[in-house]
Amino acid sequence: MARLDYLTNLLSVYDHDPRCSRQFALGYSAVLGSLTASSSLTSKRYPIWPLVRKNLDGPFDQCLASYEGEWAKRLLAGARLSEMAHSPPLSYASPYIACPGIYGGVLTADILASGSVAARPENIPEIDWQFLNLDRWDSNIMFAIRSLLDSTGVPFEGAEPLCGALESVRDLFRLMRHFRPQRTKALRDFDALIDDRTRPQDGGFCELCWRVSIRSNRLQELAAQQRHEVREIVRSAQCQLSDEEQEARLAQAWMLESSLRLSPSCTLISKAEAAKLRLVFERFRIERIVAGNLSCRYCHVHKPGSPKYHADLRYKAAFQRHLTALSGTGRSEFAFNFRAPSAADTQEIRKVAYDQVHSGLHVVTARKAPSLGLREKVWLMHAEGISQSEMARRLGISRQAISKAKKSLESLMNTHHAGSYINPLTGEAQVPDPVRKVIRDATMKGLSITVIAKEVGLSKGTVDGLVRLMGSSKHAKS
Structure with a gap:
């Protein structure tokens, strides 16, 4: 539904x-x-x-x-x-x-x-x-x-x-x-399985961050694998064909996914190739049915019951509210707001919301209405052109504290900007190779996420995602 x-x-x-x-x-x-x-x-x-x-x-x-x-x-x-x-x-x-x-x-x-x-x-x-x-x-x-x-x-x-x-x-x-x-019976031997239910499948995002859901990620993997296998079968012909004929062969091959049989005019696909393609389409159809059991609400980082899930669940309401603010249908609860990168896609917009509510500018997990933090108050006074001496007098703190708050805001903005662009292939922050190497080396030394994030100038959420990505890549290669 x-x-x-x-x-x-x-x-x-x-x-x-x-x-x-x-x-x-x-x-x-x-x-x-x-x-x-x-x-x-x-x-x-x-x-x-x-x-x-x-x-x-x-x-x-x-x-x-x-x-x-x-x-x-x-x-x-x-x-x-x-x-x-x-x-x-x-x-x-x-x-x-x-x-x-x-x-x-x-x-x-x-x-x-x-x-x-x-x-x-x-x-x-x-x-x-x-x-x-x-x-x-x-x-x-x-x-x-x-x-x-x-x-x-x-x-x-x-x-x-x-x-x-x-x-x-x-x-x-x-x-x-x-x-x-919401529920359908699948194949004769798969009546107990739940079909893929929530729409849209390819655009489902985690409710706690910017990543795609476990189910959407799996469906994207299956789609890529299926395209690869179909192209391999279509390109396996020994005869030399023009690009136009290759495209026609591919179009005829994909017809088998939605047709029970090819027409007599589909002479570019042999019966042997058609038999192989039917097996491929049937196998991936079953795989998609199995994928229907996977979570459409959370990503692999925020699997329900995991420490990361419990840690970020407190920020869920604030995250969803800030998403509405970024979409223009709501109002931001922050005085100091991160800006989205140029030509931002959906994941990058969601990354802005995630970084914003995890920035620590003020408490967002309390049920009562949030109050502005010190850095936000300093930012508003700075926008009004008030001097540091006057800020210190009004807030009842030292000028050194005002200067420290300004530097903290600058560092916070730089930290967000360094991890604001998302790699569309991995779903994690796009960072330079030298930074990735530093993170990899620090992880091998057993340093904590907090220490690594401070060293490379990235947020803890960004570093955590990159460390998990490197770990999964290492396991995949092994």
Whole structure:
């Protein structure tokens, strides 16, 4: 099921195409407006497809009938829009290389009978059957859109509303992937497993820091491994093929992930290769089902029950509040705020929030309203242009304490900035190699995280993540 905390943003991303007709746009908006965090594709209490039938079937049929030009309309025959998840298309488009001469071919599509099974096989869960059919229809819609475009990619006269409706349907199908049921039966031999449930899978972050969740991390690993194995099979051919033909072979290979069989025109993939690919896709499908049992709320550093989990759990509420402040929907509780790096991605924004609430500027774990710390008070007075002597008088402390507070703020900002950029491959701070070497050597000497962080000028949270990364890399190599 879609989670409530991101449902609003999710629906705004998958809004209708502006080119579609007004009636279709109204129906599309009505469907999105009726979706809730409890909606799912197989729910009887909070169903989705009846919403599509009520609001979009009629307008979509009108869009199809309104265009009188020539196009690949037969690709959409066989089911109404609300029935496409439950019924495979009668025909489908298959990419292949057309070679009119010896100087190269053109990537085009062949329309043929699919030979797909009309009823759901017993060993496929209902939700997987729906996604399988949506993938098939999405492929057909994509090629149907291409048939409405001229050689320059511009829709034919009068085809824009239909193109808009078809693109909107593709967005709708992508949106539906965020509404898996909470629990589904998997394969015949895996009924006890829990399928991957919380959406979105690839963007799930730990509730306590900037890292991706254990489940998302595992799913990303599986996706990368699957892409590698599929490419290895596709590239294993001994014959010399052009780049265009290699891309077509790869496209045909990926068709097997969502199709029960290849079309006769898919001559670039042999039967032996198809058999290998089916085994690969089936193995990774089972692996993804197993990954559904992993945590979608916490990362490998903050596994529930671990010392790091208990240490940072006290900061959870403050961390979430500062995230809202960084997104512009809330107000920061700090007078001295770290700045995000230029062109920051989501992880780097979350790293700013993590460093901020762990900066020690003032107490954030108490239930009562936080009060500003000494350094924050000094910062506010400094922004007003007040002299150090006046600051010391107002705060009742020495000028040396004021100077020390200013230097502490400068050091704190430099410490955050040194670890503010995130390596997208590792999910940890991007630091120079010499710094990594110092951390590695200090770890081998048995120095504590606090001592190492002070030596290299990084925060303890940043150093802790790098030390864990080096440890996991060392274990992987061994």
